[in-house]
Amino acid sequence: MNSLPMDDFWGALKPVIFVAQIFTLFPVQGVLAKDVYGINFRWRSLRTLYSLFFVVLAFIALCAQINLTALFTVTTGQVAGILYFGLNLTGAICFLIISRKWRAMMIRWKSQEDVYLRPPYRVYGRSLKFKIRLIGFSVIILAIIEDLLHVASSIKIHHKYINFCNVTGTFWELYYNREHPQVFKYVSYNLPTVLLVEFTHKVYLFIWTFMDLFITLISIGLLTRFEQFYQRIEHLKGKSKPEVFWAEVRGDYTKISSLVTYLDEILSPMILITCASDVFFITFQLYMTVRMKTTSITTIYYRFSLIFLIFRALLMLLTSSHVYVASRKPLEILRAVPMSSWTTSVQRFINEILTIDNALSGHRFFYLKKSVILAMAGTLITYELVMLSEEKPLDSSNICG
Incomplete structure (x- = not known):
């Protein structure tokens, strides 16, 4: 019989959380500790100060975007910018709040899943560690590819702008003045500001992806335990078992069921923000994919970004929805009890x-x-039709405006 002494959720998730800490998220100590009891959160730590530093920068970026929008006629792109900064700033704050509770969450998770780490429960198929790390790092790599395409697209557009419009000045100064006008409209171009802008931009992009990914990985952890439970009792369909057996397995089931309820109370704000963000930005990216055909690399970027956004949103929704489906599968066994x-x-x-x-x-x-x-699909179709009917086609020839 194949037991699971090391296939616990925290052990599987640790490398992904370590990467998230590079991007200011999860400022907890003890990520590399042997067990969950090494996890600790302190306000007075370099990790927490690092996270708070980004929150301050993100808030300034949001205010700058709102101020820039107020100076001009409001467009779909400007609204998207405000929502992008606002939703991801809120996401960063959610991660900070979750970090304060992370030790208690992981101790609770460990105590509830402990029974699933030994016989009679077994590993079926790929281990939890393999699934979480494969999905986690695959999505992060795709996010890096998306960012590289975005940079390549932006550079191509700005080269075209400089050549077509006979603009004088250094390329990078013109690039940042046009790419981040909410900042360089008020601050002259300089290297320290560029570094802060790039840092804020990269962390924003990571948070945008990681909110979907985090909910997906939590769902995989829960789904795996429900599947293990069903696989334990699957062969008992129609067979007689004593009451003590059903009392025992009901207790095992309740452990994961109560864990879902506990996690839902903590993760609900992030789930709400993530779903709202996905609905709006899938609509917006689809809208931009249809309208923007400035350069071939720009078209590739918007199409890749749209496909990646839909992929991670569907991955999150399908994985999370299967938690509910898996939790109800034992009914078919219970209803067949003689x-x-x-x-x-x-x-x-x-x-x-x-x-x-x-x-x-x-x-x-x-x-x-x-x-x-x-x-969500119905909402997307409705919003997309409204956006396409209300806005005029993009005049890609007028790039000097």
Whole structure:
């Protein structure tokens, strides 16, 4: 029998959290510690100060974007800029709040999943460590590729602008003045400011991706345990078992069920922000993909960015929705229990599964189930039609404006 002594959730997630710390997220101590009891959060630590430093820069960037928008006629792009800065700043604050609770969260998770790390529970297929690290680092690598395409697209556009419009001046000064007008409209071009702008921009991009990824990885951890539970009882369909057995497995099930409820209370704000961000920016990226055809690299960037955004949003939604599906699969086994073995424990178990929604939610405004994917798709189509009907086609020939 294949036991799981090392396949715990925190052990699987640690390398991904370590990468997130490079981008100011999760300012907790003890990421490389042997167990969850080494995790610690302190306000007076370099990691926390690093995170707070970004929050301050992000707030300044948001204010600058709002101020720039107020000076001109409001466009879809300017609104997108404000939402981009605002939603990701809120996401950074959510991660900071979660970091304060991270030690308690991981200790709770460890105590609830401990029974699944030894017989009679087994590893089926790929380990949790493999799945989390494969998905985590694959998405991060795709995010890096997206950023490289964005940089290449921007440089190509600005070279075209300089050559076509006969603009004088150094390339990089013109580049940053046009790429980040919300900053360089008020501050003269200089290297320290450029470095701060680039740092803020890169962290913003990482947060934008990591919010989807984080919810996905949490869902994989929960989904894996529900699948292990079902695989333990799957072969018992139609067979007689004593009441003590059903009482025992119900206790195991309740551990993960209560963990879902606990995590939902903490993660709800981030889920709400992430879903709102995904709906708006999928719409916006699709809109820009249809309209913008300035250069071939720009077209490639917008199409790749759109596909990547849809991919990570669907990955998050499908993984999260499968937590709910997996939590209800034991019903088919319980309903096949012979009448001769039917007990109060079986009935209570069925009632528990039917009455508790084992699904993450956006502050209970919606639950991450398959139905929400259809609802989001309908919303996207509606908004896209409105945006395309209201805005005039982009005049790509007037690049000197």
